[in-house]
Structures are given as C-alpha cells and as structure tokens.
Amino acid sequence: xxxxxxxxxxxxxxxxxxxxxxxxxxxxxGDATPVEKALTSRGVELRAILLTHHxxxxxxxxxxxxxxxxxxxxxxxxxxxxxxxxxxxxxxVVTFDAPCARFDVIxxxxxxxxxxxxxxxxxxxxxxxxxxxGCGRLFEGTPAQMLASLDRLAALPxxxxxxxxxEYTMANGRFAQxxxxxxxxxxxxxxxxxxxxxxxxxxxxxxxxxxxxxxxFLRTDSEDVIAWSQRQGIDGDRVxxxxxxxxxxxxxxx
Numbered sequence: 047x048x049x050x051x052x053x054x055x056x057x058x059x060x061x062x063x064x065x066x067x068x069x070x071x072x073x074x075x076g077d078a079t080p081v082e083k084a085l086t087s088r089g090v091e092l093r094a095i096l097l098t099h100h101x102x103x104x105x106x107x108x109x110x111x112x113x114x115x116x117x118x119x120x121x122x123x124x125x126x127x128x129x130x131x132x133x134x135x136x137x138x139v140v141t142f143d144a145p146c147a148r149f150d151v152i153x154x155x156x157x158x159x160x161x162x163x164x165x166x167x168x169x170x171x172x173x174x175x176x177x178x179x180g181c182g183r184l185f186e187g188t189p190a191q192m193l194a195s196l197d198r199l200a201a202l203p204x205x206x207x208x209x210x211x212x213e214y215t216m217a218n219g220r221f222a223q224x225x226x227x228x229x230x231x232x233x234x235x236x237x238x239x240x241x242x243x244x245x246x247x248x249x250x251x252x253x254x255x256x257x258x259x260x261x262x263f264l265r266t267d268s269e270d271v272i273a274w275s276q277r278q279g280i281d282g283d284r285v286x287x288x289x290x291x292x293x294x295x296x297x298x299x300x
Contacts, residue, residue: 156192
C-alpha cells in the first residue's frame with residue numbers, strides 16, 4: 047500500500063492510500079482539487095472516502111468528490127457529517143477488496159466528541175487527535191477523554207506510521223523542547239524536521255515509536271514531564287499533567 051500525504055488548504059494533509067492495481071482510498075478530503083490531481087497523476091481510481099470528524103477542513107471536498115465518483119463514505123456517528131453512507135464507531139472494522147485493506151475503528155474523543163481514527167495496513171489515520179510531537183486542541187472533549195484517546199493510540203505497535211492531518215510538527219517540536227530540553231531523541235527529531243521543512247517536504251508519516259520517544263503528550267508519566275508539571279505548580283495526577291501541557295501549548299508562541 048502506498049501512503050501519500052497531499053498538502054491542502056493552509057496546512058492540512060489529505061491522505062491518499064493506493065495499491066499497485068489502481069485502487070485508492072482518500073482520508074479527510076477537505077479540498078477535492080488535490081485529490082483529483084493525485085488520482086489523475088497516479089492513474090488510480092477512487093474507491094472509498096474515510097472521515098475522522100466533522101470539521102470543514104476535513105470534509106469540505108466530499109461533495110465535489112461524490113459528484114464525480116460513486117463511492118462509499120465512512121464517517122463517525124455525527125449528524126454534522128451529512129454525506130456519510132456508512133456510520134462506524136469504536137470496535138467496528140472497515141474492509142475493502144480493492145484496494146485490499148482492513149482498518150479497525152477506534153473512538154478517540156477529545157478534539158471533538160465523536161472523533162474516530164482508523165488503524166490498519168501499518169498506518170494510523172488519526173485526523174486531529176495525535177500530531178507529530180503534539181495533539182489536537184480540546185474543542186469539545188475533556189482532558190481526561192483526550193488523554194485516554196492518546197493512551198489507546200500509543201498502545202499500537204511501534205512501527206505504525208502516524209498519518210495526522212496537519213503540518214504542525216516544527217511548532218510542536220519547539221514547545222516539546224521547552225518541556226523536555228534534555229530529551230536527545232526529541233532534539234534529533236527536531237533537527238530532522240527542520241531539514242525536511244527547509245526542503246518543503248512533509249514531516250509525516252512518522253513511526254509511533256518515534257512519537258512515544260518525543261511527544262510530551264504521550265509522555266505524561268516521564269520524569270521530565272512530571273518535573274515540568276511540578277515547575278508549573280501541578281502536583282496532581284497524569285490527567286492534571288496532560289491538562290497543563292495542553293493549556294500551555296494553547297498559548298505557546300515560541
């Protein structure tokens with residue numbers, strides 16, 4: 047399976063997955079134009095659309111795609127997504143014959159209450175829940191919900207490729223280094239990210255094992271994050287540490 051990030055809008059990635067036989071799946075198409083260009087340039091046929099949540103920058107291109115392609119649309123149980131043909135939730139399995147693929151559906155509330163992720167074929171299609179060295183803002187969910195969601199994603203195999211929906215990695219890394227300045231894996235990753243962006247290349251996908259070593263939102267139990275939280279006056283449990291991380295990231299301008 048080929049996994050291709052398609053830059054779209056200001057900083058989104060639409061994910062195109064296709065096989066060598068010309069069959070493709072697209073994930074979170076906020077804009078139809080880059081999808082159509084990629085389908086044409088790669089000589090592949092769209093067979094399905096997967097959606098993780100209702101935000102416009104993730105579903106804005108669905109109508110235009112459906113006007114040209116008669117394909118199923120998989121989406122969470124959320125009436126704000128009105129073009130879904132298949133509603134899926136936690137524990138469901140989505141399978142395709144062409145391309146031959148299988149994805150487990152994981153409920154990941156936090157960024158929105160109905161957010162889902164798709165895991166399979168060696169990839170994690172996580173929308174705005176997990177970013178490289180970061181996580182999504184809490185627009186509808188609670189810190190406890192988001193932390194539980196991230197815990198579930200972090201438990202997937204380390205070789206899993208994290209396919210998130212925004213190019214936020216450089217800024218996320220700068221914040222992460224204020225939390226764990228002595229984390230050598232983080233320093234190495236941030237240097238890699240800097241070099242990639244200098245060449246205008248995507249910083250994702252990235253392995254989940256790398257995220258577990260560098261992403262403070264997956265490291266709430268690490269000594270460095272605990273020490274950082276204590277410096278913020280947070281002596282509570284891991285949910286309190288996570289909430290402090292997210293609150294500080296919300297106002298970070300470095």
